[in-house]
Amino acid sequence: MYLNQFLLLSAALFATGVYGVLARRNGVLVLMSIELILNAVNINLVAFAAFGNQPAGEVFALFVIAVAAAEVGVGLAMVLLLYRNRKSIDLAQIDLMRG
Amino acid sequence: MSPSTLFAATGGFDPLTGGEVMVAQNIAFAIMAVTMLVSAVRMVTTRNVVHAALYLVIVLAGAAGVFILLGAEFVGVTQVMVYIGAIIVLFLFGIMLTRGSFGDDDGVDGERRSMAAMVGALVLAVMAAALVDTFRDAELSRAQPSLTADVGDLIFSQYIVPFEAISVLLLAALIGAIVVARGD
Numbered sequence: 001m002y003l004n005q006f007l008l009l010s011a012a013l014f015a016t017g018v019y020g021v022l023a024r025r026n027g028v029l030v031l032m033s034i035e036l037i038l039n040a041v042n043i044n045l046v047a048f049a050a051f052g053n054q055p056a057g058e059v060f061a062l063f064v065i066a067v068a069a070a071e072v073g074v075g076l077a078m079v080l081l082l083y084r085n086r087k088s089i090d091l092a093q094i095d096l097m098r099g
Numbered sequence: 100m101s102p103s104t105l106f107a108a109t110g111g112f113d114p115l116t117g118g119e120v121m122v123a124q125n126i127a128f129a130i131m132a133v134t135m136l137v138s139a140v141r142m143v144t145t146r147n148v149v150h151a152a153l154y155l156v157i158v159l160a161g162a163a164g165v166f167i168l169l170g171a172e173f174v175g176v177t178q179v180m181v182y183i184g185a186i187i188v189l190f191l192f193g194i195m196l197t198r199g200s201f202g203d204d205d206g207v208d209g210e211r212r213s214m215a216a217m218v219g220a221l222v223l224a225v226m227a228a229a230l231v232d233t234f235r236d237a238e239l240s241r242a243q244p245s246l247t248a249d250v251g252d253l254i255f256s257q258y259i260v261p262f263e264a265i266s267v268l269l270l271a272a273l274i275g276a277i278v279v280a281r282g283d
Contacts, residue, residue, distance in 0.1 A: 001124055003237040007230045008167065009132045013139055013158070015223035020143035028193050030147060032155050035186065036139060039162050042174070050169040050239050055249045055278035058171045059258050062250075065174075066265045070272035072186050076193040077280035081198045084282070091271050 006047035011041035027079040027089035031072060038068045101248030128168060135161035152190050159183050 013036055034097025042061045049057025083089050108234045135158050142154035166175035254262050 001121055001128065001168075001239045003192075003234050003239055004230055005128060006169070007234065008227055009135070009165070011223055011226040011230060012136055014144055014218040014226070016136075016139040019215045019219035022218055023212045024143065025211075026148060028190065029143075029151055031152060031193075032190060033129060033143060035155065035182075036142070037159065039159060039182075042169070043162060043165055046166050046169050046171045046174055047239075049171065049245070051237065053240055053245075054142055055245045055253050056160040056249050057157060057276050058174050058245060059253050061166075061171070061174050061263055062177060062254070065257075066269060068135060068267050069181055069186060072189055073272050074275040074279070076189055080196055080280050088196050093140075 003047060003051050010040040010043040010047070013037075013043070025090050025092045026070055027082065027091055028076070030091060031075045031079065034075075038064055038071075052078065055082060124168060128165070132162045132163045133167070134193070135165075148194050153189060153193060155190070156183055156187055159187070169239075172244065173247040173250055 016041060017033045017036035020036060021030050024033065027043055042064050045057045045061040045064065047057075049055060049061070077088055082094065086093070120270065138154045138157040138161070141150045142158065145151050159178065163178040163183075164173045166172075167176060
């Protein structure tokens with residue numbers, strides 16, 4: 001197996017996630033796209049761990065999973081708060097801080 | 100994919116590496132990669148938010164398969180438990196609780212979508228060019244799959260400080276999420 005197989009798969013997933021974050025206006029869907037990006041990073045970390053025979057990459061992948069769990073918790077709480085206050089999670093309408 | 104990578108992914112004989120091509124692994128990788136990419140694209144383009152969450156499940160399961168293929172079984176199992184078991188459920192609750200704000204329609208407008216597609220394609224092109232140029236024919240070593248005991252040893256010796264920091268971060272995120280989402 002080539003290292004590049006995994007890195008290119010990860011790059012494609014990352015680019016898809018970037019598209020999702022930029023194109024979608026639903027707050028929950030943007031959070032899901034961020035999960036896609038973090039998952040692509042994890043594939044990179046584990047592929048390099050296997051490439052260099054160093055389990056440190058897997059340790060960092062586990063850290064990324066933990067941080068992703070925390071991020072989803074706080075992010076969804078913020079989306080719920082947004083929904084409760086403005087009855088909408090359309091990110092195009094959230095422009096209170098626009099100058 | 101570079102032509103040689105594509106060749107190996109179809110299970111062909113590779114003259115550069117003396118013939119030791121892992122056919123079964125390459126076929127498994129090809130199936131998982133195609134499934135993951137199709138599901139990821141469907142996830143960011145589908146209009147139904149619940150369907151997007153279910154497509155995300157397929158992507159995450161494929162990633163767990165890729166981890167196991169790479170010999171990182173502990174990360175793969177953790178992926179299934181934490182992502183598919185917990186985070187997806189959280190997403191489904193979030194979707195249910197915010198239902199009715201969009202209906203089934205996300206309301207993506209055309210200009211925003213084409214700009215985002217351009218940025219995504221640019222990111223992919225730059226990264227793919229850099230990766231193909233740097234790791235042209237780098238092969239994964241064929242050593243033993245990494246032992247979970249080694250990963251555990253590493254977490255609790257060299258990376259004990261980040262581990263404790265992550266524990267505190269999770270606690271803080273939990274309390275913060277409760278405080279933010281609590282109705283008062």
